Amino acid sequence: MPSAFIASPSWETARPAQTASSRRSAGASTAGEIDSTITPAAGPPEPTERDDALDALGELADHAEGATDLFVNGAAGLWADYGQGAERVEGWTLGDEAVRALAVRLIAHGGRHIDEATPAVDVRLGGGVRVHAVLPPLSTRGTLISVRIPRSGHGTLADLHGAGMFDDRAHDVLIHAVERRENILISGAAGAGKTTLLAALLGCASPTDRIVVIEDLAELQITHPHVVSLEARQPNLEGAGGVRLDSLVREALRMRPDRLVVGECRGAELRELLSALNTGHDGGAGTVHANSLDDVSTRLEALGALAGLGAAALARQTVSAFDLVVHVERHASGRRIGGLGRFALVGDRLSVVPL
Template sequence: MPRRVDTAEGSRAEPVRAPGPPQLPAERHPVLAPFAAYLDDAEVTDLFVNGAAGLFVDRGAGAEPAREWRATEEEVRDLAVALIGLGGRHIDDASPCVDVRLQGGIRVHAVLPPIAPEGTVLSIRVPRLGAARLDELQQAGMFDEAVRDRLREAIAGRTNLLVSGAAGAGKTTLLAALLAEAPAHERIVTIEDVAELRIAHPHHVRLEARQPNIEGTGGVGLARLVREALRMRPDRLVVGECRGDEVRELLSALNTGHDGGAGTVHANGLHDVPARLEALGAPAGLDDRALARQAASAIGLVVHVERGADGSRRIAGAGRPIVDGDGRLAIEEERWGAR
């Protein structure tokens, strides 16, 4: 197996993150030993193994090669099998792409050859945030005081929120901080493909989807979990990431009295959100005009986050979904800077 190494010190850009120790288990499983030095580094957010080509480490300013880390393709494949097994699943030629969450919230995605023709690929997301708070994110430069106050108004007013952004932009970080502002007596039910939301709230219930087994049975998807969550009397219903037909279930729930809800969606810009929602709604049987009416009625505020080249994260824009003159979904941008 790859050997344990010590990371070298270097200049690093400061990403937005809440202070506090990483929430990893005190006694780490031996399978994770090859990554121990990086998991012990409080700045590491992602690890990428590209077969025998080596390891790349992201400390918030982009992935950089870890030249001291060495492993053969056979060792990387064995490591992938062990990590996926540690997460309670199985990876082989019949199931060559598998995603698991390990104890402490570490997320592992593995792909075997020939799907990955250059060798076994591992993508490991390391949870570094404790319970993020709006004040901490504001102090770190993600937004100013006026925006912070506007976000608090939205939570206090039980506005249904959608946080958009690219991968790694800070959607989950911001959503967790927003939900932490909810009153302590409220029951928050979060639904995620892989449970990542860490919320500083006393009444937070987490539901996690389950992938089908090798026979193709036993799967529990996000759409079903939305329906199950509605039976749990949530005060706030949250879908960690809308990526499929669960968007129909979420919009339906938010349109039937379940205010204060939230979700995230992948989008490159604030005004790209309508097209993204249309793409998600189509497989769920929502045509563009039906989705526009549902989304404009259900969602009160869209907040878009971006990650800069230096690793910094910021709110780049916000707006309200509307139905345009052609009956399609659009975003009416809010000018928070004028507040």
């Protein structure tokens, strides 16, 4: 594998990342004992699962096909995003009580309960459809419902390339990264296409690879013969029974993953993922929210602080763990890769060197 950084003279303090091959000799992390639920996932769900989930949306179902997101803002109406930004659905109305009843029904369909004691709940329906609901008084203007809908026919990397998400150069970089078992971090804003791109990349992995996915709510739809997934569990009303992402990362290490994937890094799980990727686990991946390629390092420092990592320690571990950073953006014309980079150390702080 070539040197991990391309640095100009102004980057004289930048140091190259530990390569994928050099990490393999570092050994494997040990995992803690926890009680978790492991859900096998043999490739993407059948189309009927997605169809059933869309039918379960009730009053929203007629506007779900082709949409990526649906938003109900109390009695103010419905907004739908068909790929070019949210637009109000003219003529769609429900009263406050009807919107609340819809939220209660959708959350119950996902196996949970929403009321004044638990006024904000996130659930997963079939086929990767996600529903989030918030009741008053947390919501100041009626019940809010947000629905995230994965696109039908989970796009391959070739599909995304053909749709213009990235050019030929970026396509080659991505393919080589998967083939060389590089660890990849995908950044971007909500709805920018991080999950879509990650699933497409993992679909390019060798069919002999065992992919272990850890998510807060399972939504990655990966077309691959050997995928298993772990899903975090929220605590009950008494605050008991919760299983966090960082615990699931440790559990996943007991499952001999060929590729370890964290759907989204938000806090303490970042520390566990960095530890795993630095101790012989190549071909891994994760996503993180960030506004630009330049902002990724700042975002990781903030998450590292939540995980108890100082900026210098976070920087060294990140440079060694990840081989490639991919930033995706959402525009009116569609989703695009906005930049590719490598992590580097500038002094003792983390930075991203664009490719």
